[in-house]
Amino acid sequence: SQQGEEDPQALSIQEGENATMNCSYKTSINNLQWYRQNSGRGLVHLILIRSNEREKHSGRLRVTLDTSKKSSSLLITASRAADTASYFCCGGSNYKLTFGKGTLLTVNP
Amino acid sequence: DVKVTQSSRYLVKRTGEKVFLECVQDMDHENMFWYRQDPGLGLRLIYFSYDVKMKEKGDIPEGYSVSREKKERFSLILESASTNQTSMYLCASSLSSSWAYEQYFGPGTRLTVT
Numbered sequence: 001s002q003q004g005e006e007d008p009q010a011l012s013i014q015e016g017e018n019a020t021m022n023c024s025y026k027t028s029i030n031n032l033q034w035y036r037q038n039s040g041r042g043l044v045h046l047i048l049i050r051s052n053e054r055e056k057h058s059g060r061l062r063v064t065l066d067t068s069k070k071s072s073s074l075l076i077t078a079s080r081a082a083d084t085a086s087y088f089c090c091g092g093s094n095y096k097l098t099f100g101k102g103t104l105l106t107v108n109p
Numbered sequence: 110d111v112k113v114t115q116s117s118r119y120l121v122k123r124t125g126e127k128v129f130l131e132c133v134q135d136m137d138h139e140n141m142f143w144y145r146q147d148p149g150l151g152l153r154l155i156y157f158s159y160d161v162k163m164k165e166k167g168d169i170p171e172g173y174s175v176s177r178e179k180k181e182r183f184s185l186i187l188e189s190a191s192t193n194q195t196s197m198y199l200c201a202s203s204l205s206s207s208w209a210y211e212q213y214f215g216p217g218t219r220l221t222v223t
Contacts, residue, residue: 041216042216042217043201048211088151098154098168099151099153100151101149101151
C-alpha cells in the first residue's frame with residue numbers, strides 16, 4: 001500500500017528558481033515527512049509536519065499539508081545545485097512510514 | 110548525531126547463497142527497519158522491529174528473514190539469494206513511540222546476485 005505518491009516524477013530548474021513538489025496519500029496519517037536522497041546514498045530527513053499542522057518552515061523549505069485533500073507540497077526556495085537529489089514524501093502512522101517513488105529534482109547551475 | 114551503519118556498501122553474491130546484511134545504530138532507538146529500493150518502485154518495507162526479538166512483516170517479506178538479538182543491531186537474511194533480490198538495501202532506525210518519528214538511514218548496501 002503506497003502512502004505517498006510524488007508529482008512530478010522529475011523536475012529540472014535553474015539555480016535560484018523555486019522548486020515545488022507535490023505528494024498525495026491514501027489513508028489517515030499521524031504525520032507526513034519529506035526526505036532527500038543524493039545519488040546512491042541513504043535518505044536524509046528534511047521535515048516532519050503533523051496532521052494538525054497546515055504549514056511548516058525550515059530554512060529554505062516550506063511544507064504544507066491539506067488533510068482534507070490528503071495532499072502535501074514541498075517548496076524549496078532559491079534552489080542551489082546542491083539541492084539536486086530525489087525527494088520522497090511518506091505518510092507516518094504508528095511505527096511505520098510508507099514511501100512514495102520520489103521526485104528527481106535537477107538544479108542546473 | 111544518530112549514526113546508522115551498514116556492514117557493506119557493495120556486495121556480490123551467487124544465486125543460492127545465504128546472505129547476511131548487518132545494520133547497527135548507536136542512539137538506543139527501539140525501532141529498526143529494512144527497505145529495498147528499486148528504480149521506478151521507490152522504497153519498499155521488508156521487515157521492521159520495534160523491540161529486541163520482535164519483528165513484523167512489511168510489504169515485501171517473501172524471501173527474507175530478520176534477526177534482532179540486541180537492541181542496536183538488526184540483520185536482514187536472504188536464505189537463498191536469487192537474482193530478483195539484486196537491489197539497494199537500506200536500513201533505518203527511529204525512536205519508539207505510537208507516532209511515527211523521523212527515520213535515520215544508513216548509507217545503503219548495493220547487493221548484486223549473479
